[in-house]
Amino acid sequence: MRAKIQNAASEPVRSEELAGLDFFRDLADRYLSIEGLEARWVPIQREDLRPGKPDALRLHHLLSLTRAVEETLDSAFRSGHVPGTAFFSRGNEAAGVGSASCLREEEWLVPMHRNCGAHLAKGHPPVSIMAHFFGRAGGPSEGRDGNFHMGYRPKKITQLISHIGTMVPIAAGIAWAAKLQRNGQAVLTYIGDGGTSSGDFHEAMNFAAVRKFPLAVVIDNNQYAYKTPLSDQYACPALALRASGYGVPGFLIDGTDVLLVREVVSRALERARRGGGPTLIESVTMRLGGHSVYDRFTDYVDMEKFKLWQEKRDPIKRFDQYLIEYEVLTPEEIAASHARARREAEEARDTALKLPFPDPAKVAEGVFAE
């Protein structure tokens, strides 16, 4: 399957061609592969990516669960159960699920704030995610933090801080430890399109490349850094092209195709595990919502483009259609999967809402490890 895709690579792409890159049109049936100074288009043979039925059921469940968990949290927010704010990943579910499902149980995931799908794919139980959002004692931070500022140590998921970009060095460091421990593990992390402008991102990419840390970095390019459009964020045609500058391989892919994400990320992780060093993958999606629940995004988002992506590149609709078209699952099986995800999310919410709040007397406890 892999050999087939790689052999299909075309002639190097000229920079004039990349200057007018249109993510919607140009990534529809191919992806860009960057090696050294050359970028090449690689056609996608969708038949080659076809999963077996158990795999398809698992991926479908995770995708559907991601949306169900976030929709349930959204309504819980509107009912006043979520202190603070909430960031959701609508439009990005396939990128999170497709990438994190490539990690082995013992490997670390370093997620960002829009990677609910990655959390679920790595095994973070929905009830724990909900408890965290609700500021309950049973959540992973026991009420110390909320929103997607969480990790889950039992499944080797780190938490994050609000300072965008900082997590890429942390992920590089976990990969560094894997290298020193010679445990054959790779690490996966994410950064948004906005985060790539931060110095931390650059420092970590450079260090990881110099030392060949086993790391895969996915740029979740959802086309808006809060309210700033891409044209005000960076001047290169694609962020993946920066891979050349670090001396690592790069990919520019449509991140709404869960099977493609999985294929490219699993290849990057395999390379990392073999000692090949980091890979930079730009996964393009459209943020199908505001930055946070408070954001009136219709003020600044190009709604025509928004509707186009919503109709044609909704990752969950896409996967449903694919599975039917390639006769992997029946429409009934897909409907049952959606119903199951919805039920699981709502049960998790009900359970989490019954958990106690943290004990205020313990507010100053646990600052230091004893």
Place this chain on the structure above:
Amino acid sequence: MSLITYREALSAALWEEMERDERVFLVGEDIGLGGGAFYITKGFQQHFGRDRVVDAPLSEAGFTGAAIGAALAGMRPVVEYQFADFVTEAFKMIVDFAAGNHYRRMGPVPIVLRLPSAALVSGGPYHSVNPESWFFGTPGLKIVAPATAYDAKGMLKQAIRDDNPVIFMEYKKFYNYRPADLPPQLQIDVPEGDYTVPFGQARTLREGEDLTLLTFGTSVLEALEAAQVLEREGVSAEVIDLRTLVPMDKEAILRSVKKTGKLLILHEARKRGGVGGEIAALIAEEVFEHLDAPIRRVGAPDCPVPLSPPLEKAYLPGTAQVVGALRELAAF
């Protein structure tokens, strides 16, 4: 007595801990083949290899963050900053991520951040900082300030074995000092082999009855000199070296103030926003009734550290200034 230098004590601690525990590794700019700006790790890379003594690219945020990540994943990194001043580049990694990780219930971050601190001759505004107050207000960081070779070695070992992030201030001015070069109270031998110095235990450098002179870091020298001058004038000053700022030996401070009734806090860092203010408030809150005089502080003036020798001399709290403050306190 072996009486090694402060620098040799630091090197020995690192070397022995690396031999003892293979999870310990070092990262910093120029520390590999070059042995670091101050040669603390000279010869380390040749012995321990390129994987455990890592020349980092010029990127404090990147390599500090990476060291924190490695600590989360089971390693024991020791980060060297070329000068304490440059830690600002990595500030968010330390105060936002490493310090809070345990409180947010995601596990400890066992990392040591070595900060070559305080003035050296004409270091200027960007090579002379006393960084303690930058970190003092952040929960989750331990802050230590060894003034002797004995403490330097024992506290660095302790820091490496601690499960928390430790801000390890070491003093450039002291690197070449042997205990024999110092006042008798600081001529503390560094024993052969393994020992640690627990955090949170102040050391009384000299017993006294009339007033307490509380200090740490480079200022221990001025403190001892000033106490000696006062002794000739018939004033008995108790000199205490705090050694650790977080955790702080509150008991030792309160005990001494209750005994003498008068307190002078001395540190090389600026007075404004300094650690001395916190200690003064602690005394005022807890043992006010034992005070026989207002609490005095001596620290640097409210400006950056200047380079030109006469300016630098005017900036750094010198013995004469301490003596003056002690006299006033004694006479109150």
